[in-house]
Amino acid sequence: MSVVHLSGRLFILASALLLSALPASARTAKLGVGLFAPELGLTPYEQFDEIDRLARHLATELGTPVVGRSYKVPRDLGADLRANRVQLALIGGFHLSSMSGVVKLLAVAAGGGAEGxxxxxxxxxxxxxxxxxxxxxxxxxxxxxxxxxxxxxxxxxxxxxxxxxxxxxxxxxxxxxxxxxxxxxxxxxxxxxxxxxxxxxxxxxxxPPPGVVLLSSDLAPELVEPLTRALLSYRGGKSLASGFVTGELRTYQGFAAARRRQRLALVPVAPEALPLRQGQWLAPQTVALELPELTVADLFATVRPP
Amino acid sequence: MTAARRRDRPWGGAWALRVGAALCLLAGALASTPPARAQRSQYAEEESNRRLKRAVELFQKGRERDAEEQLKKAISDWPKNVDAIKKYAALLLKRRRLPETAALLRRGLEHNPRDPQLEAYLGVYYCWVGEATEGLARFKQVEPYIKKRGAVQFLAAECLLYDGNWPLAAQTLRQSLAAPQGLGALELPLRLRYAVALLKQYELGAAGAQLALLTRQAPKNRQIAALRAELQLRRGDCRRALKAYEELGRKSRAYRVELGEAQLCVGQRQQALATFDGYLAAQRQQVDAQLGGRVRYPDRPLLRQLARAALVRGQALRALGRYEAALASYELAGRLGGDPGEVDLAVAELHFARGRYRESLARLGPALQRAVPPHALLRLAIRAALRAGDKPAARQNAERLLGRTGLAAEDNFLVGVAFKALGSFERAAPLLERAFKAAPKTRAIERELAQVWQIQARQDAQDGELVLAIARLERLQALPSYGTWSPVDEDLALLQLQQGAPAQALGHALAALRRQRSDRRALWLAGRAQLALGRPLEALKLYGEYSKLTTASSPAIDALVRQEAAVALARAGDLAGATSRLARIELGDPTTPRAALLQRNRVRVALLSAAKLLAQKRTAQTAAQLERAAANSRVLPEPERAALLSRIFFAALQARRWVEARALVASQGTLLGQALLEPLRPAGGALLAALLDCQAAEPARKSEGGRKLVELAKLLAPSEAQLARQTAALALHQAAFLELGQRRGAANALRWLTEAGRLQANVPPALKHNLAVAGYQQGRTAAAVTALEGLTEIVPLALCNLAAHEQNVGQPEQAHELFSACRRRGAQYPKLDAIIELQDYLFGS
Incomplete structure (x- = not known):
């Protein structure tokens, strides 16, 4: 076996080893970011433009290809998620509050304010x-x-x-x-x-405002932080001009209660007052200083003639 | 007796003349009596009668000695010549040759035992020798035989006047003058004597009446003029008396003693002394004879006159400040037979005036031993005893004087003063009132009466009889000098304050201040009244005025004013000032009521300051102030301390300062427990702490509070005491209430509420309600709804809860109605207004 032949076989082996060491995402090469936020009031084209802009930003920031996908119905988003074509998505407050499978809330849209x-x-x-x-x-x-x-x-x-x-x-x-x-x-x-x-x-x-959530648990954990950082540095187009801020998933969970049937609680009445003796609940104003007692006999004038 | 000497003895020398005249009258009156039928020789009888006739002629010519010789011989010639005996006896009586007279009269009576004239002469003799009773008996014996009207009465009156028995003389004369048949020519002399007797007894009104009658009958009579002058002198009209005596003195040297008295009375002391000296010098022989004991049967009127002169001379000397000479003069009066009572009184008065009260009292001693000492003597004895500090003597003499009738204002006054000095104010008051009624313008009486009333008022006040004390002091307002007298107004103000009538008290205090603005006591009382009337600012002005004055004041009142000013400041809202003032007051003995009061006030002012700070949300200062109040309270008795701490505690509670209140419970929990929940002594503090934990709205403490409440309930539940079981039930209820507000708390709440219901005989509606709520939360829907429906009338919140149930079961329109009714009943349900607003929109018309 010649040295050249040996070095060619080594190259192939090394390449195979290197390829096996790369993460799956790197291996897939493309990161899918979806958009389902009808409450943003965008036309279909504007929706696509918005998510494409975000995808390109993320690609630049992460140094990896990111594909933006826009959905009309949540069902399509679910299908892409199951097919691992999308790992994270910008989802409107209504749907985000009611959907399951959210791994992590990465950022929320700042345009509508923190309270939505x-x-x-x-x-x-x-x-x-x-x-x-x-x-x-x-x-x-x-x-x-x-x-x-x-x-x-x-x-x-x-x-x-x-x-x-x-x-x-x-x-x-x-x-x-x-x-x-x-x-x-x-x-x-x-x-x-x-x-x-x-x-x-x-x-x-x-x-609550639309939020970017991580939907796939397959995404490498070391990418989460660069991804969040990239989101927070984003300044988008028409609807996301203010970019993103950090948020809490609890806000969406709280809002989710609004879609459930309202059940009113029965309220207890406060117990009766303590059986204290009368006159003990004195207002400070009723505490008056006491005048010295007059001991009449001692204080009588000395008997003096007229 | 010479004519000059007779003139000098108006009642002495003249007396003999008058008696002589009376005897002549008797002789005439007895002319018709049967002559003595004695056996005598014709010659002797004739010769004796001739001599008697000759003697009468000589007597009428004023040749008394020759007449006496003839009478002697006439009796010698014929010893039974009773007429001669009578004439000679009359002559001897006239010349006061009393022993000879007695022998002669007895001889005459041997010859003619029942001869009325001789008996009458013998009566006169007895009068002159000082045996007036015997003399009067003789006069009584001969009265039926004497036809001349009034002659015997005249003799009797003269006898009594000679003897100085003025009351009996006056009585006798009064009876004689009242005789229906009249007295004829003797009426005038008898009335004159009656006037004399009255004057000597100081019955001046009656004497004046008699003198008025006499003056009308004999306007120019000098004796009557002299008596008028004496009346004026006795009445104190000394100037007119002096003028009258001076007029009389121009024509006669009589009345010199009276003249001297009048001079002394008008203040002519030297002249009076000179008059007395002149008179006594003129009577030197008489005086010497009397003092030498050479006079066996003294001329009593003269002697009285001499004694009177010496006595009044002594008074003149005393008035001139010559006390020793005055004392000698008084003693002379005593030796001259002056009235011992008068002499003793004069000497005692002299000692009294010189401040020798013991000597004065000692001098009065013998006089007081007499059965009926004169009023003046008793008066002086009372005064001397009071001054000498001899209370038994003062009381004894005061009682004696009080036992007399016809007491003058002066007597009532003096006895009243004595009883006052002896501390018998109840007896003194009516006497002084009587004296004041009789002499309302006498300042001394008014003063003593006012003092007694004041003292009585003070005693009433000491006995707690404030109404009586006020009534007594209000009587003082009727006194003329009341308007210038502040202490009564001040005392009235004090009593009215004590009575709880500050408006009246203020009136009195202001009246006192109108009289004297710098009266510190009145300023204090006015301030106190203003304070009691709820006007602290006005009170502070008065207290400020009080403190600016530098006049002396009572330390007790100073202490009061300091405290009251602090109270006024506090009530005016200046708590810092009040605190500062109270801090400056020295505490003294902490066990005294005043110290306790000071402490209480310090704590209270700290408490008020704390309340103020709480209102200003200055929590740190509030805590410090509360701490200070609590620290001060430690010196107080435990009940007081507990009460104050509870006040502090509730002040904090009411200000919703849970942290401060809880700190107080932590440090004083047991005491607070005692104060608030007496039957729960050990647990009270813990219960309060638990409740505070709940009320503090701190979640961590809420659960802790609930746990403590349940523990407490376990402690209290076995108790038989109703309050303990009630409190245990309440603790469980409170714990359940907390649980119901939490998730998954319904099971515990249901258990505790059931237990709480079991502890009480009458389950309260709130407990029933909450039991239903807990049951609902545990799925006992139907039973809960039934229970709630039964409570809607008592517990308005039940309506809301029923509404919530209807809402939950999809009956929003029924829920709407119930929610609306619930709101109308004022119940508190979370977001009730918002719920109803939406439902109104959805279902409203």
Whole structure:
């Protein structure tokens, strides 16, 4: 065996060893980042643009290829997740609160503020519930449980949504709002600051902002921190112009309760007062200084003649 | 007796003349009596009668000695010549040759035993020798035989006046003058004597009446004029008396003693002394004879006059400050037979005036032994005894004087003063009131009466009879000098304060201040009244005025003012000032009530300061202040201390200062427990601590508090005491209440509430309610709903809970109605308003 032949075989062996030492992601080479946040009110193109911008940023920061994927329905996101085509995703507050399988919350969108935005049933004009009863309510497809959020969160389980409205679904907030503006629906679930609409209910939902979550536990742990750092340094386009901040998953878990049937607690009454003797609960003001007693006999004037 | 000497003896020398005249009258009156039928020889009888006739002629010519010779011979010629005997006896009586008179009269009576004239002469003799009783008996014996009206009465009156028995003389004369048949020519002399007797007895009103009658009958009579002057002198109208005596003195040297008295009375001491000296010098022989014991039967009126002169001379000397001479003069009066009572009184008065009270009292001793000592004597004896500090003597003499009738204002006053000095104020008061009523303008009486009332008021106050004390002091307001007298107003203010009438007290104190603004006592009382009326600022002004004065004041009141000023400051809101003032007051003996009060006030002011700081949310200072209050309270008795600590504790609780309150419980828990939950002595503090833990709203402590509460309940539950079981139930209830507010606490809560219900005979509605809530949370829905439905009338929150249940079972519209009713009942349910607002929107019309 010649030296050249030997060195060629060594190269192949070394290459094989090196390849086996790389992590799976490195091996897959592509990191998938998804986007499902209909409440951002973006058009499909804007959604794709936004996630592509984020993917490119992450790729630059991490030095690894990142693919951005935009979803219309959560089901597609789930399918890609199961196929390991996406490892992390930017998900809207509604869906993020109700979904399972979240490994870690990496960052939350800073644009809507740390506390998120207030949502309610919005109408095109000032009206009341009795007037719009039986008409079409447009619900953006922000979450599979969006109707529960409205019925139990906004209406506090007082009344069935289907008894009040004909419920119609829209793929996104943009189209749902447009349906109300165009008169196809009388009301829509939308942020209270939506231009041209007025609240129909006296109650609002405080929806947490969209968050970037790690969905796959396969992602190498050493990548989590660079990934978070990269997210926090991101300044996006239209909807994510303010970038991301750190957040807590508990906020979303708390909001998740809003989609469950409201069950009111029975409240105990305070026990009776202590059986203390009367007059002991004295206000400080009633504590008066005592005047010295007059001992009349001692203080009588010396008997003096007139 | 010479004419000059007679003039000098208005009642002495003249007396003999008057008696002589009376005897003449008797002679005339007895002319019709049967003549003596003695056997005599014709010649002797004739010769004797001739001589008798000759003697009468000589007597009428004033040749008494010749007349006496003729009478002697007439009797010698015929010893049974009773007429001659009578004439001679009259002459001898006139010349006061009393032994001879007695012999002659007895001889005459041998010849004619029942001769009324001789008996009358013998009566006169007895009067002159000092046996007035015998003399009066003789007069009584002859009265039926004497036709001349009033003659015997006249003799009797003269006898009594000679003897100086003024009361009997006055009585006799009064009866004589009242005789229905009248007295004829003798009425005037008898009335004159009656006036004399009255004057001598100081019955001045009656004497004045008699003199007025006499003056109308005989306007120019000098004796009557002299008596008028004496009346004026006795009445104190000395100037007119002096003028009258001076007028009389121009025509006669009589009345010199009275003149001297009048001079002394008007203050002419030297002149009076000169008058007395002149008079006594003129009477030197009489005086010497009397002092030498040479006079067997003294002329009593003259002697009285001499003694009177010596006595009044002594008074003149005393007035001039010549005490030794005055004393000698008094002693002379005594030796001259002056009234021992008067002499003793004068000497005693002299000693009294010189401050020799013991001597004065000693001098009065013999006089006081007499059955009826004069009022003046008793008065002086009382005064001397009081000054000498001889209380038994003062009391004895005061009682004697009080036993007399017809007491003058002066007597009542003096006895009242004596009883006052002896401490018998109850007896002194009515006497002084009587004296004051009789002499309302006498300042001395008013002063003594006021003092007695004041003393009585003080005693009443000491006995706690404040109403009586006030009534007594208010009587003082009727006294004329009340307006210038502050102490009464001050004492009234003090009593009214004690009575709880500060407005009236303020009135009195201000009245005293109007009189004297610098009266510290009145300033204090006014301040105290203002303080009691709830005007601390006004009180502070007065206390400030008090402290600026530099006049002496009572230390007791100073101490009071310091404390009261601190109280006023505290009540005015200046707690820092009050604290500072109280700190400056010396505590003294800590066991005294005043020290305890000071401590209490210190603690209270610290407490008030703490409350103020609490209101200002100055927690650190509050804690320090509370600590100081607690530290000071340690010197107090335990009950007081416990009460104060409980006050501090509750002040902290009310200010919701749980940390401070808990610190107090930690340090004084047992004591607080005693104060608050007497039957739970050892556990009270722990219970309070547990409750505080719950109320402190600290989660960590809440669970600890709940645990302690359950432990406590285990301790208390076996007790038979109702309060202990009630408290145990409450502790369990409180613990359950805490558990119900927590997740998964319903099981414990249900167990504890069940136990709490078992401990009480009457389960409280709150407990029933919470039992239902706990049961609901444990899945006993139906039973809970039934229980809650039964409680909706008593526990409004039950409506909310029922509403919550309806909501939970999908009946929001029923829930809405119940929630609305619940809110109307004022119950507190979490987010109730928001729930109802939404439901109103959803289901409202």
């Amino acid at each position: 935005s207030r949502w309610s049933l919005m109408a095109a004009q000032q009206t009341n519930l009795r007037a719009v009863r039986g008409q079409v309510l447009q619900l953006p497809n922000v979450s599979p449980a969006v109707a529960d959020f409205v019925e139990h969160g906004l209406l506090e389980s007082n009344i069935s949504l289907l008894k009040l409205f004909k419920v119609a679904s829209s793929p996104g907030l943009f189209s749902a709002v447009e349906a109300v503006r165009l008169g196809a629906a009388v009301a829509v679930l939308a942020p209270v600051d939506t231009k041209g609409l007025v609240p129909l209910l006296p109650r609002t939902l405080r929806v």
